[in-house]
Amino acid sequence: MSEEAWRPVIPTGREDALIEEFPGYLREAAFRWMAKAVGEERGYVYSHRFIDFQNAAHADVGFRADTFLSWKDTVLPRLRTLDDATFTNLLDYLASTTHYAPYAEGHPLELVLSNGGSAWTVIRWNGTKARLVKRVPDGVRKAMSAALSGKDAASLKLQEAWLDAYGTSPRASVAYSHAVVAVETAALSVIPVGGPEPTLANLFSILEADTPKWQLVFRDSAKAPGAKSLAMMLRTIWRGHESRHGRPDYADATLEEARAAVILAATLVQWFTSGVVIPVSSGSGASGAN
Numbered sequence: 001m002s003e004e005a006w007r008p009v010i011p012t013g014r015e016d017a018l019i020e021e022f023p024g025y026l027r028e029a030a031f032r033w034m035a036k037a038v039g040e041e042r043g044y045v046y047s048h049r050f051i052d053f054q055n056a057a058h059a060d061v062g063f064r065a066d067t068f069l070s071w072k073d074t075v076l077p078r079l080r081t082l083d084d085a086t087f088t089n090l091l092d093y094l095a096s097t098t099h100y101a102p103y104a105e106g107h108p109l110e111l112v113l114s115n116g117g118s119a120w121t122v123i124r125w126n127g128t129k130a131r132l133v134k135r136v137p138d139g140v141r142k143a144m145s146a147a148l149s150g151k152d153a154a155s156l157k158l159q160e161a162w163l164d165a166y167g168t169s170p171r172a173s174v175a176y177s178h179a180v181v182a183v184e185t186a187a188l189s190v191i192p193v194g195g196p197e198p199t200l201a202n203l204f205s206i207l208e209a210d211t212p213k214w215q216l217v218f219r220d221s222a223k224a225p226g227a228k229s230l231a232m233m234l235r236t237i238w239r240g241h242e243s244r245h246g247r248p249d250y251a252d253a254t255l256e257e258a259r260a261a262v263i264l265a266a267t268l269v270q271w272f273t274s275g276v277v278i279p280v281s282s283g284s285g286a287s288g289a290n
Contacts, residue, residue, distance in 0.1 A: 018119040018135060021084045022091075026116040030091065031076060033109045037094040040071045050075075053093045061086060088120070092132040092168050099128050120168075124149055125159065133166035140263070147270040154186035154269050158262075165255070165262045172258035179258070179265035180241050186272035187234065200238045207231035215280050216271075230277065237264050 022030070038049040050063035062078055069075050082090065095109060107122040107130050114121070121135040147158055161178035164171045184200050191214060193202040207214060207227040216226035240261060241253070253261070271277055 018117055020119045022087050022118075024080070026112075026118060027080065027087065029112045029116055030109065031079065033112060034079070034091070034094060035071060037098045038075075040075075043071050045069055045071050045075060049094070049097075052097075053090055056093060057086070057089055059086065061090075088132065088168055091120075095122060095130040095132060096125060097129065100130065123159075123162070125163075131163055132168055133163060134170075136166070144263070144266040144270075146274065147266045150269075150273060152186075152189075152273060154182050154189070154273060157182040157185055158266060158269050161262045161265060165259045170255055170258075172255045173252045175258040176241050176253040176261045179261045180237060183234065183237060183265050183268045183272075186269045187277075190272045190277055200234050203234060204231050207234070213280050214277060217276050217278060230271075233264065233268060237261055237268070 019026075035045070038045050045068075047063050047065065047067040047069055050061070051065050054060055054063060061082060063069075079087070079090075091109075095107070100107060107124070109130070110122040113135075119135050120132045122130045123133050125131040144162075147155055148162060149155070150158075157178055161175050161182055164175035164178060180200070187200060187203060188198055191203055191206060193206070195202060206212065208231050209227075212225075212227035214227050214230075216230060218226060220226050240257065
């Protein structure tokens, strides 16, 4: 949970236990936001948002087209009886199809989820929309926020990877693949590589050269040269993915592998897009004395 979340003065033992389900207390707290998302007005709401969800989810949860419903007497009783998976998907659908101000500091649903101890959190999606994803420690989320909120091609692909790794319907192998593409896109936009279809593999010889033309903004060291250290990070995510494809012992990536790859990809994308990887200036050495 976020550091801003209220905590009971008398501990209950449940403060730090994140829950994936939506028990009654958490649903009731989410209903106020949901009412705004579906256009509730003066206690009534048209059914079209629920109809669109049913169609997108390929599931009939009891709503009928072109009806004007009482929020209190019809909609809420139905929402209270939805199974957790359907309720989670409905919440994600409404978040992903409801506009919210691009300049807003945080999504209004996030405070509800955080205070309720939900394992789900809200991330910005395509500028003015949002998606539900599994919550990670605040420190990790804040560290990754710059790379995950960008609008460049690499950051957008990273957002797809994050959603496939931590979203409501995780796809581990797809997440890993998106993570690799995100890193490739970011890296190849900074370091020029010849050839019609360059990949991360083309960067290894460039970064591992005896006198590399690229370095990190950190003070270089002969024991941990920046270019070679970067190459090792790129090899880690590249080989971890490549080794699982085109071989007799092929196996899908596990969710743990995918999530680790996405975290590493977020770091690499942020480095390439924020100027951490820079060309070696004329006359400067690639490595220090120690």
